[in-house]
Amino acid sequence: MISPSDFITIPFDDAVNSFVHGFLVPYFRPFFRALQVPVNELLMAINQLFTVVPMLVTTAVFALLSWRLAGRTMAIVTFLGFCFIDMIGLWPETMTTLSMIITSVLFCAIIGIPVGILVARSDIGWKIVRPILDIMQTVPSFVYLVPIVMLFGVGRAPGIIATIIFALPPIVRMTNLGIRNVRGDLIEACESFGATSWQILWEVQFPLALRTVMAGLNQTLMLALSMVVIAALIGAEGLGGIVNTGLGRLDVGLATAGGVGIVILAIVLDRITQGLAEGRNGNLSLRRALMTFFRGQSPDRSSDPDTLSGREKAA
Amino acid sequence: MRYTALMSVKVKVESVSKLFNDERGEGLKRLAQGQSKERIFRETGVTVGINEVSFDVNEGEIFVIMGLSGSGKSTLVRTLNGLIPPTSGKILIDGTDVASCDKKTLRNVRREKISMVFQHFALFPHKTVAENVAFGLKVKGVDKDRRRDEAMKALEKVGLDAHADTLPGSLSGGMQQRVGLARGLANDPQILLMDEPFGALDPLIRREMQDELLVLQKELKKTIVFITHDLNEALLLGDRIAIMKDGAFVQVGTAQDIVSEPADDYVRAFVADIDRSRVYTASDIALDAHRVPLTGTVADARKAMEAADTEILHVVKDGVPAGLLTLADIKDIKPQERVMNVMHAHPPTVPQDAYLNEIYSEAQAGMPLAVTDDDGKLVGVVEPGSIFTHLANEEEATEDAAETSTSEDTQETKAKTQAAEPA
């Protein structure tokens, strides 16, 4: 049978090779190295924190968060789960994984939320960014593991960068969606009072999109967790490293222990961020606190009954 | 551009058109040729939102724009504060053309001069009632304490100061729209745009809100552009009313103008089922009063009745109605008796600008009503029966009213409609 390859063959792999080896690596390696500096810094800081803080304190903090955001049952599950991890001897690896996850999710938020906001306000921007997100989500992560190693080397930071690429799309998508879904008449109302587009964003669009953004953050977090084992292939260690070692040695027990640790971490983090998104149990105060964090001002308490009575007393 | 001479005109709209999806200007060309909105849409896909509309709104006036859904009311009102830029034409707000000014000027006009109340309230669900009301002030950069004070003042005006710290989602529809109104008022704008503000409310609440708006307006004297699809609401609220169809104004006038002389069949169809009792005032249906002075005698009264061919007289003192006298009352009384001794004292009296729905209760006793002017002087009389015939029999009522004003225009309009009908 005749086929096109009888006439023309394209050395695609060679082309990519010479592009990466001949162009990217020699000219851009320093640039990519520099990129991982902030990642490394943040990771070290968080990892240091989890190393210094005793296991029971960390567990208590997470149990408290679970209790506030996901109910009492989840608090008990968190406590028992973390104790179990400690008892099977995987606490240090779990903390490594946790700090890597937190680092990647933070970077996803720092990059993803502004990008989501930008593309929500520009149809052209969305037309450009959307196919990029599609590619990021469809290309298997193993494919970009190789170039990442060539450009960034091996270790935790490259692992985190692979994770960021893999986990970024949902938060961009959901931020975009949340902002676009804010009712049109609310935006009209803002405009009719002479609000600038920044005022519209910070006063109305972002606060109303926050719930959807948080749902995006939850998805991003779950994707980041699913990258733990893959990232360990390029030297990211942690629980993923345990699983890989178990696999390499055909040590079922070790692989399972690592897997169980990942599952426990996944359940706890999922419920906590879901609680953030759904706003159960005192959502408003937490959301306001978050808003305050994003705006970098003291909370607007003009409506607070306490300050009101305070002012009345003063008057 | 500033026109300081136009002091009392707050909003001046000069031949404004708005076409949607008309990138190539094809629609505007066809509109200039006089093609219909429907044809333009069918052949080019261009929607005519507003078609060459011009009008002025005077300071302190409620100008109502009314029309069926899709007639372009929302589009028109949104051009007034620049939410929708018109395709052509000028919109002068206090002399500033918001159709052509730069963004910053437009923002300042919105912050200082004009605010808007929305059909579905458009309250911010994540802000408390007070924060919602203070939004316009926050946008302007007013400090927190003053914002709160102004918001509370505005909330007091609409009777909701007790709900300042709740979220708007927990309030009923009527209360939410009061918050919307307070938010519009908090900036103390001179011009208030209201796009079907009561359209989403139950009929009872709507009535309440309409009355409340009128009471507020007496005190505030804002310049209001009010949109509605309900002619009753238009007639009740509007100092002047514009009827809109397919993006153009069909008729502009006072409530009485529109009810008594509808410009075409479109307006007539609206007028057919309106509540006339809220359109006509006592003076519209009053007949000439016949009178006898308080110091007169029964003989004088008999003479006056015969002269006017009536059985009812009002007894007046310095022009003010003091009593009522019927033929039956004086039948067997000797001629030299004083009328003050046989008359019914305290005759039912109504002011001339009272609407018919306000004089029902006075009319129930069956006695003729004395109609008085602002000084309390007798200017006419209303037969109780005539109120109800006036309300019930619209054809007759319309003709009566038309007769009392001018006859020529009406006949002209009628001739026009008849000519239009066969086509």
Ligand SMILES: Nc1ncnc2c1ncn2[C@@H]1O[C@H](COP(=O)(O)OP(=O)(O)O)[C@@H](O)[C@H]1O
């Ligand atoms: N953004 C838009 N794009 C296209 N057509 C529109 C747009 N907004 C309104 N229209 C059209 O303009 C006409 C007037 O609409 P609108 O002003 O909302 O009417 P009303 O408020 O009287 O119901 C309608 O035919 C409507 O379909």
Ligand SMILES: [Mg+2]
């Ligand atoms: Mg409308």
